[in-house]
Amino acid sequence: MSCTPEVGRLLGLLAAAKPRGVVAESGTGTGVGTAWLHSGLGAAARLVTVERDRELAHRVAADFADDQRVRVLAGDWRMLEQHAPFDLFFCDGGGKRDHPQLVVDLLAPGGVLVLDDFTPSPGWPPRFDGDVDQLRVFYLTHPDLQATEVLTTPTSSAVIAVRRS
Secondary structure (H helix, E strand, C coil), X not given: CCXXXXXXXXXXXXXXXXXXXEEEXXXXXXXXXXXXXXXXXCCCCEEEEEECCHHHXXXXXXXXXXXXXXXXXXXXXXXHHHHCCEEEEEECCCCCCCCHHHHHXXXXXXXXXXXXXXXXXXXXXXXXXXXXXXXXXXXXXXXXXXXEEEEEECCEEXXXXXXXX
């Protein structure tokens, strides 16, 4: 599984909107999302990404070794805490499901959160496999977030949220 081009273009756009920002990604994988974030990274911005598979993390780190703005960490997603708060956080790996409040807490005021890989649900509350999708409801109704869900492909959606000041 990898970042889709539709989500990738969104990540590049959002990174460009934070030219001096601290950008984070959980779940580096093979570095496709990292590359999209990097494509919009400003000269004064920095990007930190974490991957629990050490071999994958080392491969991606080698791909970005010439850019001091990029730091690839190998380990648990909570390693990102020491680099917070984030102006943009693409939470594609750890945290999204297991510690959603911590994900919100890692955002700076005005920070943007991107969560993808949801199945579109036309009604409210959103449902997945016939049940209310409590995870999506958490992010979409969180009092510290202004959030919406956007269709990224006909079969997938993303939640995009901004942390209130």
